[in-house]
Amino acid sequence: MEKEELYGRLHTWPRNRPVVEGARVLSVLEGARCRRCGGRRRAALPKGESYCLDCLALGRVSTLDVLLTIEEPNDFVPGSKLRWKGRLTGRQEALSKRLIENAQASQNQLLWAVTGAGKTEMLFPLIDWALTSGQRVALLSPRVDVVLELAPRLQAAFEVFTQVLYGAQEEHYKYSQLVIGTVHQMLRFYQAFDLMIIDEVDAFPYRNNRMLERALHQALKKEGRFLYLTATPSRKMLSMANRGELVLHQLLGRFHGGKLPELTIHYDPRWRKRMTLSLKKSLELWYFEKKPFFIFVPAVDDLALLEKQVRQLAIGRGTTVHATDSERISKVADMRAGKYDYLITTTILERGVTLPNLQAVIMGGDDPTFTKEALIQMAGQVGRAKDSPLGEVLLFASGPARSIRQAQREIRELNRKAEENV
Numbered sequence: 001m002e003k004e005e006l007y008g009r010l011h012t013w014p015r016n017r018p019v020v021e022g023a024r025v026l027s028v029l030e031g032a033r034c035r036r037c038g039g040r041r042r043a044a045l046p047k048g049e050s051y052c053l054d055c056l057a058l059g060r061v062s063t064l065d066v067l068l069t070i071e072e073p074n075d076f077v078p079g080s081k082l083r084w085k086g087r088l089t090g091r092q093e094a095l096s097k098r099l100i101e102n103a104q105a106s107q108n109q110l111l112w113a114v115t116g117a118g119k120t121e122m123l124f125p126l127i128d129w130a131l132t133s134g135q136r137v138a139l140l141s142p143r144v145d146v147v148l149e150l151a152p153r154l155q156a157a158f159e160v161f162t163q164v165l166y167g168a169q170e171e172h173y174k175y176s177q178l179v180i181g182t183v184h185q186m187l188r189f190y191q192a193f194d195l196m197i198i199d200e201v202d203a204f205p206y207r208n209n210r211m212l213e214r215a216l217h218q219a220l221k222k223e224g225r226f227l228y229l230t231a232t233p234s235r236k237m238l239s240m241a242n243r244g245e246l247v248l249h250q251l252l253g254r255f256h257g258g259k260l261p262e263l264t265i266h267y268d269p270r271w272r273k274r275m276t277l278s279l280k281k282s283l284e285l286w287y288f289e290k291k292p293f294f295i296f297v298p299a300v301d302d303l304a305l306l307e308k309q310v311r312q313l314a315i316g317r318g319t320t321v322h323a324t325d326s327e328r329i330s331k332v333a334d335m336r337a338g339k340y341d342y343l344i345t346t347t348i349l350e351r352g353v354t355l356p357n358l359q360a361v362i363m364g365g366d367d368p369t370f371t372k373e374a375l376i377q378m379a380g381q382v383g384r385a386k387d388s389p390l391g392e393v394l395l396f397a398s399g400p401a402r403s404i405r406q407a408q409r410e411i412r413e414l415n416r417k418a419e420e421n422v
């Protein structure tokens with residue numbers, strides 16, 4: 001194995017095997033806790049040995065192993081790597097400068113920006129500053145869909161080898177200055193990064209997950225800093241900002257000046273049984289105008305019900321997708337490539353998918369699965385692309401619900417604030 005593959009890593013290695021020269025050897029246990037994930041749940045092996053159950057998904061770490069690491073040396077070629085030639089709006093640019101200033105002052109930061117505010121591009125100057133000064137940078141999301149959307153954009157924007165890391169991937173790990181991956185992958189790093197940017201920090205499965213939170217802190221260098229991004233900050237994040245532990249930035253307008261679409265609410269207790277005439281007409285119109293659409297449903301069992309209803313309309317090609325669907329990644333890619341006219345989906349697609357002219361229907365909007373945050377995020381998928389800022393979000397519910405009222409109020413509030421800020 002190459003020595004540099006151990007830079008800032010936690011690499012599982014058989015206890016009895018000779019160790020790579022220069023590597024530091026860490027025991028797999030810290031007291032009763034797993035060193036990699038901090039978990040305590042263990043399964044027994046013969047002769048009193050055991051392995052960790054909590055991080056088993058990343059490969060088994062047993063007491064027959066040790067963990068190897070080499071202190072991160074930042075062995076990178078200096079100089080700017082930015083080849084992105086786009087332009088930021090005045091407000092984006094001002095904010096982007098503040099992000100750099102605070103990073104220089106070693107502050108942790110929280111950027112609260114509505115979906116479609118052009119967050120990614122705003123990060124380019126910050127990432128370029130960090131890479132130029134020889135720092136190691138990670139851009140992370142709790143969701144693999146978001147990672148897969150961000151990776152090609154980052155690879156196009158920067159002239160530097162970028163390692164992409166997520167669960168189901170075959171590619172061999174290589175040492176790189178810029179890493180894009182899921183938050184889970186940070187369990188394999190140890191004091192590696194000078195700057196860690198965590199997108200959708202409020203999203204499942206990161207939210208309130210102590211293992212992942214610990215993993216992020218373990219992967220960060222002692223003098224490193226975080227930038228958290230969110231469209232819907234949790235109370236915990238906001239109170240950290242209030243206490244001065246985070247510098248809070250707000251960007252509430254969308255970059256094309258468009259607004260978040262308000263929810264068009266219909267009450268229909270029988271939505272699982274049949275489709276209303278008004279919804280049929282909307283779907284047919286979208287198909288006729290070549291506008292792709294998502295239909296969000298609260299549960300996996302609802303996918304087939306809705307698929308049957310939509311198929312009866314004969315409006316192009318579509319499919320269903322859900323969190324544990326093994327073809328999920330390729331289906332989303334096909335939707336992006338225009339091979340489908342619609343996707344019927346559980347909430348997994350609520351973030352990170354940018355499609356021109358996208359429209360959306362939320363079925364069962366009053367279902368407890370759909371929190372206020374989820375409803376705002378789903379609405380945020382519509383009207384994201386610059387050349388098509390208009391879109392509709394139709395919400396069908398069995399009856400009124402607090403989450404719907406709150407989401408509607410917050411969308412109006414965000415639009416109002418955005419207008420004041422222009």
Ligand SMILES: [Zn+2]
Pocket residue numbers: 034035036037038039052053054055056061
């Ligand atoms: Zn573990």
